[in-house]
Every structure is written in C-alpha cells, then in structure tokens.
Amino acid sequence: MIVPDLTLVIGNKNYSSWSMRPWVLMRQLGIAFREVKLRFHSEEWARDIGRWSPSGLVPVLWRGEQAVWDTLAIAETLAEWHPGEGVWPRDPAARAFARSMSAEMHSGFRELRTAMPMNIRASLPGKGLTAGARADVARIEALWSEARRRFGAGGPFLCGAFCAVDAMFAPVVMRFATYGPPLSAESARYCEAVRGAPGVRAWIAEALEEKEVVAEDEPYAASAPAAAK
Ligand SMILES: N[C@@H](CCC(=O)N[C@@H](CS)C(=O)NCC(=O)O)C(=O)O
Known part of the structure; x- marks a missing residue:
C-alpha cells in the first residue's frame, strides 16, 4: 500500500466549513492525502489538537515535519507542491x-x-x-x-x-x-x-x-436562545 505523504487534519464534516475547502480541493484534483479527523469538543480534540495544529484550529496540512495551517496558506502551498495540477487557473x-x-x-x-x-x-x-x-x-x-x-x-x-x-x-x-x-x-x-x-x-x-451535534453551530435548534432564531 502506498501511504500518501500528505496528511490533512480536519474537524466535523457537517460543520467545519474551513476543513471542507482543502479536502474537496485535493479530492477534486486527485491529490492523495491521509485524513485525520478531530471532532469538536471531543476527547481526541483535547488530547491531540496541540500536537497537530500550531494555531489550535483546523484545517492543517502536514508534509513530513512541515505543517501548513490556515486555508489560504494551504491552497498556496498545494499550488507550489503540485504545480500544473490546476490549484489555480492557468490564465x-x-x-x-x-x-x-x-x-x-x-x-x-x-x-x-x-x-x-x-x-x-x-x-x-x-x-x-x-x-x-x-x-x-x-x-x-x-x-x-x-x-x-x-x-x-x-x-x-x-x-x-x-x-x-x-x-x-x-x-x-x-x-x-x-x-x-x-x-x-x-x-x-x-x-x-x-x-x-x-x-x-x-x-x-x-x-x-455524522451524529455529533455542535451547539454553537445550531443557532436555530429548539433549545437555542430565542434571540438567535
Ligand atoms: N482562518 C482559518 C480559520 C480556521 C477555523 O476557524 N477553524 C475552525 C473550524 S471550521 C476551528 O478550528 N475551530 C475550533 C476552535 O475554535 O476551537 C482558516 O482559514 O483555516
């Protein structure tokens, strides 16, 4: 089995809009990567986020010892690491x-x-x-x-x-x-x-x-404060 040299650390797929961006970009362009998912408010998040993410946020892309965090930096770095694969338009x-x-x-x-x-x-x-x-x-x-x-x-x-x-x-x-x-x-x-x-x-x-519910991303749920509805 070939192990991809890129690892993308993400949050919950239902809620993590920033994580979605590099994940779908790499999938669409056929850039192989391994996924590490840290669910928000979970034990694994508390235990591992400091190890994976310099900013404490997701997404983070790792290649070897090199971490790249923040969505735009990830896109720009992917364009460098995968030139000619259409990360940005050619024109x-x-x-x-x-x-x-x-x-x-x-x-x-x-x-x-x-x-x-x-x-x-x-x-x-x-x-x-x-x-x-x-x-x-x-x-x-x-x-x-x-x-x-x-x-x-x-x-x-x-x-x-x-x-x-x-x-x-x-x-x-x-x-x-x-x-x-x-x-x-x-x-x-x-x-x-x-x-x-x-x-x-x-x-x-x-x-x-996914089954997890993240209350702060559910402002319209029945139990959320009325002001948010
Ligand atoms: N500017 C960052 C934003 C990243 C961000 O806010 N990520 C959220 C998830 S979508 C996060 O990690 N939240 C966890 C927290 O705030 O503890 C980027 O573009 O990647």
Whole structure:
C-alpha cells in the first residue's frame, strides 16, 4: 500500500466549513492525502489538537515535519507542491481574480457566516436572512456572475474547471442549500455544479453519516436562545 505523504487534519464534516475547502480541493484534483479527523469538543480534540495544529484550529496540512495551517496558506502551498495540477487557473487574469475572490471569502462575509453557519444535514429554509446576510449573498452572486462571464467558458465552475476558488466557496454553496436564500438561476446552476462535483459529493456523504451535534453551530435548534432564531 502506498501511504500518501500528505496528511490533512480536519474537524466535523457537517460543520467545519474551513476543513471542507482543502479536502474537496485535493479530492477534486486527485491529490492523495491521509485524513485525520478531530471532532469538536471531543476527547481526541483535547488530547491531540496541540500536537497537530500550531494555531489550535483546523484545517492543517502536514508534509513530513512541515505543517501548513490556515486555508489560504494551504491552497498556496498545494499550488507550489503540485504545480500544473490546476490549484489555480492557468490564465493570469483568471488567477488574479480567483485569488482575490478567495481572499475576500477568507476575510469577509462575516454576517453570512454567523447567521447561516454551515450545517450540511440541516434544512432551515428562510432562516438567517438578516439584512447583512442578504448583502453578503448579493455580493457573492455578483462575484460568481462576473467570474462565470469573464473566465467560466471552459466548464461549469467559476473559472471553468474546478479549482481553489470553487473550494473556497463550496461551504457557501452548502449554506445556500440549508438556508435557501433567493438566488438567480445562474447562481443556482453554479451551486448545482458544485454539489455535483465528486469531491464535494464525497464530503457531503460523509457529513451525513455524522451524529455529533455542535451547539454553537445550531443557532436555530429548539433549545437555542430565542434571540438567535
Ligand atoms: N482562518 C482559518 C480559520 C480556521 C477555523 O476557524 N477553524 C475552525 C473550524 S471550521 C476551528 O478550528 N475551530 C475550533 C476552535 O475554535 O476551537 C482558516 O482559514 O483555516
């Protein structure tokens, strides 16, 4: 058996939006890795997170003695370690756009993230559509539309073929499936393409197998404070 030289440390698949990004990216691009899952609030998390993660957060990618943490750093390092495998688009203008969108995702859309936490197995149509989340959705749709119009001719994803920018937005696609904000037909088509990508399908299937409940990611559960509903 060939043991992959990359190890990706992740959290719960149902909830960990940051973990989802490098996992689906590597699956989609066919980059082999071993997965270590540390469930939030578990004994293994308490015991092992300090050993695996310099920041105390997931995801973390390991190659040998080298740890790479934080989603964007992982994407950039994968692009170096696997040049020519399509982590970023080949075209420089598309690549700059994809990187800018990814950075905006990484540092922004806070209201959307708070009001619509990723919860793949849940169906909560209409929840979380605050004014701020609505503005975030509008900005995301504008970005998706511009990327598709300018760079998407070669396939159904933002810059044609699936790459890091689609991985960065995959958890947003999951949120849209759970909370069902109104979307344009173009955005809905893009969401369908992402949900249908084999790497994303594999993540969703494994998320649906999980049983753990993480209360802070369930603001609309019956026992959550009324203010969050
Ligand atoms: N900026 C980081 C964010 C990572 C992050 O917040 N990870 C969450 C899980 S999605 C985490 O590890 N939470 C555990 C904790 O806060 O103790 C990245 O891009 O990787």
